[in-house]
Amino acid sequence: MSPIISVSGLTKSYASGFTALKGIDLDINRGEIFALLGPNGAGKTTLISIICGIVNATSGTVSVDGHDTQTSYRAARSLIGLVPQELHTDSFETVWATVSFSRGLFGKPKNPALIEKILKDLSLWEKKDSKIIELSGGMKRRVMIAKALSHEPQVLFLDEPTAGVDVELRKGMWEVVRELRAKGVTVLLTTHYIEEAEEMADRVGVINKGEIILLEEKAKLMQQFGKKRLKLHLQNKIDAVPASLAPYNLELGKDGMELVYTYDTKSERTGITSLLGDLRENGIRFADLDTQQNSLEEIFVSLVRK
Structure with a gap:
């Protein structure tokens, strides 16, 4: 057409x-x-x-x-x-x-x-x-x-x-x-x-x-440009992200009661499975979790700032 x-x-x-x-x-x-x-x-x-x-x-x-x-x-x-x-x-x-x-x-x-x-x-x-x-x-x-x-x-x-x-x-x-x-x-x-x-x-x-x-x-x-965020609501407060979890680039928020992991939706390996295993090894337990998709606004801002 x-x-x-x-x-x-x-x-x-x-x-x-x-x-x-x-x-x-x-x-x-x-x-x-x-x-x-x-x-x-x-x-x-x-x-x-x-x-x-x-x-x-x-x-x-x-x-x-x-x-x-x-x-x-x-x-x-x-x-x-x-x-x-x-x-x-x-x-x-x-x-x-x-x-x-x-x-x-x-x-x-x-x-x-x-x-x-x-x-x-x-x-x-x-x-x-x-x-x-x-x-x-x-x-x-x-x-x-x-x-x-x-x-x-x-x-x-x-x-x-x-x-x-x-x-x-x-x-x-x-x-x-x-x-x-x-x-x-x-x-x-x-x-x-x-x-x-x-x-x-x-x-x-x-x-x-x-x-x-x-x-x-x-x-x-x-x-293509979207990323997802895995938000983990922790059972207990932590003061800092353990050094062994540094490769995941986790963000600590909500007064130490929340961890946010950002991953690429295009990747076949999100890293979530290994992250959850490493959290257990570090004694970090979570009460709930949810995921959020990047919005078009975030994609737009990232493009015009280049």
Whole structure:
């Protein structure tokens, strides 16, 4: 299956000499949720803005479903819905009017039934006659998503969509995104909430200093970079890890009542069996144990710090 978005050799430099993007090559598959992660200033918003035709690239090409964003701008842009970081809308318009107006901007005929469904899906129906200025920050963010969906795009860009949104609304948005993916909409998400990417994404890309430094399916990424921690809750307090256990690089915590062993999930030999045997030889008994998998956030931090 051909990608719905194809980016090739994309660069963006400014008159000041700053280069925001450095030869980006990226394909986004049709119907996937793709999470683009990166620290502030990494180039996430610049990349999205170029794909959406808001910013001109210095060099390189971008196509959306086969339409070049430079030579076939209108055709490409009509396929895209964008939810930007900043809230841009008429504060004194009603929710219904501003979402309907956005649909008209793309030359789409009026479709009150569709607008009603979008507002209901986003829990905005009761606010349809409210002016934007009367809404909370989280509800305004939902209005921006409704505007982006009003012309039935095939690709939805969510640039920090849940910034300033409470936990309940955030989870509601996750459900909306999953439903869109089920309907065939491709979703590209940038976020600082790593749990969003871990919860929803099919693939993850990490951008840093204008370059894509990692591109992988989320499950493979977790397996490739993931580590596990074996946490042993001790029966009796110890003041220090015995020297004979030094090869295991154990961490002593919880006032001497806990030992943590970190091991590589890719290794055939985890070392757990020998560790438990050595603990017994040293007279260390544990009351309970549990394991924890590295989170995507820990993987992300380790990558951007390199």
